[in-house]
Amino acid sequence: MCVPIGIAALTWVGTTDAERRRLMFLDLSEIAVRKDMIVRQQVDQPRVEDPDLEFVSPLVGDLTFENSGDLLNISGEVDCAVTVPCARCLVEVEVPIHLDVEEHLPLVDVLNPTRELEPDEDPEIVIRTIIHLEQGRPILDLDELLRQWVVCELPMRTVCSEDCAGLCPTCGGNRNLDPCRCAEADRNMPFAALASLLGDTPDPPDS
Ligand SMILES: [Zn+2]
Numbered sequence: 001m002c003v004p005i006g007i008a009a010l011t012w013v014g015t016t017d018a019e020r021r022r023l024m025f026l027d028l029s030e031i032a033v034r035k036d037m038i039v040r041q042q043v044d045q046p047r048v049e050d051p052d053l054e055f056v057s058p059l060v061g062d063l064t065f066e067n068s069g070d071l072l073n074i075s076g077e078v079d080c081a082v083t084v085p086c087a088r089c090l091v092e093v094e095v096p097i098h099l100d101v102e103e104h105l106p107l108v109d110v111l112n113p114t115r116e117l118e119p120d121e122d123p124e125i126v127i128r129t130i131i132h133l134e135q136g137r138p139i140l141d142l143d144e145l146l147r148q149w150v151v152c153e154l155p156m157r158t159v160c161s162e163d164c165a166g167l168c169p170t171c172g173g174n175r176n177l178d179p180c181r182c183a184e185a186d187r188n189m190p191f192a193a194l195a196s197l198l199g200d201t202p203d204p205p206d207s
Pocket residue numbers: 086087088089090091159160161164165166
């Protein structure tokens with residue numbers, strides 16, 4: 001049985017940016033102490049704040065929070081899309097992100113997020129970065145949690161296409177758009193090889 005009550009979704013609208021920002025803070029004080037309580041939370045927001053993330057599709061999905069006795073389990077799916085620069089030519093590439101969420105937070109930590117970690121503890125999510133206490137009540141910063149999930153899901157390396165020719169190391173031009181003649185010119189310069197030995201050429205493109 002799902003009990004869709006008891007979790008307070010507090011929404012603030014910030015005005016620090018020309019663009020309206022939405023921050024989602026969830027009061028976990030009830031679910032953190034009520035065993036078997038289940039709460040569904042919809043996600044539908046244009047972005048989360050991160051200087052390195054450029055969202056082109058909003059974050060949309062559903063999350064379920066469940067108190068299983070000693071864990072707060074968060075599961076569900078969230079989709080969005082961001083752009084990241086091609087590793088070779090730097091053109092922005094749209095990357096769809098699908099979050100298949102399966103998070104298990106120890107309730108002792110949810111209720112005491114600033115607990116000192118043991119030296120051998122290496123949690124995937126550092127609880128103090130997503131939960132803070134407000135008059136003793138644990139408040140989850142869902143935006144920050146979403147941000148951490150998205151960052152974890154980003155591909156290590158993105159190319160606009162497997163055949164991307166990248167940037168010319170000599171003139172810096174995008175060789176996909178405008179095949180320059182630098183390579184040809186280099187071949188015609190007998191001292192090019194010597195110059196490169198002296199470190200007189202720009203770094204080759206990452207390939
Ligand atoms: Zn490229």
